[in-house]
Amino acid sequence: MHKKRRKLFILSGLLLIGGGTSAAEDPGRSGDDRPYGPMAKFTAVLEQVRHHYVTTNELRYEELVTHALDGMLQALDPYSRYMEDDEYTRMKDDMEGRFGGVGVVISSREGMLTIVAPIEDTPAFEAGLLPGDRIVAIDGDPVEGVSLDEASSLLRGEPGTPVKLKVYRPENESHLSIEIVRDEIEVSSVKDAAMAEEGIAYVRLTQFDEPAAERLREELRTLRDEGMKALVLDLRGNPGGLLRSAVTVSELFLDRGDDVVRVRGRREEEEETYRITRRPEYPDMPMAVLINGGSASASEIVAGALQDHDRAVLIGAPSFGKGSVQSLLPLDDGSALRLTTALYYTPSNRCIHEVGLTPDIEVPMEAGTWRRIRMAHLQEAEGGEPDAPADLQMERALGVLKGILIDRGRAH
Structure with a gap:
């Protein structure tokens, strides 16, 4: 099912582009919208956290900046995301290989993980999942605040392994607990x-x-x-x-x-x-x-x-x-933006x-x-x-x- 992973990315129109755009080159930027003041504020906040947060010894600059980047990208829309180098590498590998899954396409609606459609003849369809169902928890862990990429990763796994879902069904306002056994997804179009x-x-x-x-x-x-x-x-x-x-x-x-x-x-x-x-x-x-x-x-x-x-x-x-x-924008350190x-x-x-x-x-x-x-x-x-x-x-x-x-x- 690595093939399926490739298709799911292409569903949202994933492109790979390189290079960057400076503030001076951005035609959409107004004359008074410059990065220097906001960046100075960001640096000041970063230093305040490093010097005064209760567990400061456990927070490295790299970790704090990663959290900030995560928040910035996820605040834009459910599909944009910052990927560290190891996650970016895994994503590229997923687009080439095979893995198991449940056979469902997910998106985000009103801040909730939403099933677009279960693919017919897959474990998700046979388990009774419906378009519009909201996933509340995966294997007992709530998915509130979990990105689409993270949720997709949780649903994937070795064929034959189970995954437990808690689902809210708006159609009749019911709550369901469903166990699905992963499989490789092969579907006739x-x-x-x-x-x-x-x-x-x-x-x-x-x-x-x-x-x-x-x-x-x-x-x-x-x-x-x-x-x-x-x-x-x-x-x-x-x-x-x-x-x-x-x-x-x-x-x-x-x-x-x-x-x-x-x-x-x-x-x-x-x-x-x-x-x-x-x-x-x-x-x-x-x-x-x-x-x-x-x-x-x-x-x-x-x-x-x-x-x-x-x-x-x-x-x-x-x-x-x-x-x-979504476009993939690789960064010099091996990480990337999906924007x-x-x-x-x-x-x-x-x-x-x-x-x-x-x-x-x-x-x-x-x-x-x-x-x-x-x-x-x-x-x-x-x-x-x-x-x-x-x-x-x-x-x-x-x-x-x-x-x-x-x-x-x-x-x-």
Whole structure:
């Protein structure tokens, strides 16, 4: 699952850049905003702590400065962080190797460690964790004040080892204790491709990994041979993945030259726009895209682009709102900063981060209901007797697409 670690970092748009910017070079700095006075105050406070704090002999300058850097970065947002040299080295190693985990994507909401979505077919999903659940404690230790990186590290471990979570579920204001056994995470990104009704196909994307676009392309070609005239693309519970995968999935449906997403930093020259560079295979096929509170990052990029270009009707519940880009800034001593340097914007200039997408047609559904629907589908696939509640979001999507196909038939 070191591969999974790599993907989770790319979910938030991790970049590696070098060098620095001096105060004189910063175009965003006002004339009276100079570092010298605040730095003098910082040094004075540092000396006061060193000379007067009760355990001064136990506090070295390096330790005090590290605490100050930690506080400064974490005060900016949940994703920015100062990493000492050993932590930075471990992070680079994680991006290359494999390790065990529970299969959940986490973020921070209202200062609480929040589950974006459990990845299907992973220990977290099977244990019953839901999008929006708040993690209160890991292995008995409260996580208040714990950074996202630290929480991720606590959730990781050797496959086969257990981790105990205390979870608060806002949906019904309940408190749960859940033990999960870690495993290596291997997930198929394209699932349940089938003809849902005559002329209307259904495909579900669970994540945007490297092969997602090609697998989707293959499934759609098979469905086209089976008579597909319209498509329901299900992005519910999809926490995201690779930006380039989101772009290549969008290429299947958007016209050449269409914008997919803008990545915008604080300086004008830092904006980058990702556009479609090839002809689409399905330029006119009616589409409905299903989203919910577990749809995040790359899912929101694809759904937002299809919505802005009037290529699909978004149906379901508002998405999560995870659209920031973190850059790695290495320092000379081997440590590094992970700093939020840009945000994602849809083609119509909507900011995704902490806002999310609003469906064209809202069909509310509790996270627990959506999970029961998924579990029933898994039971059916294994030959069991499914007992699923009605999927009202899917029913609405089918109704919309039927109406579009009928209108097109009349037009001809």
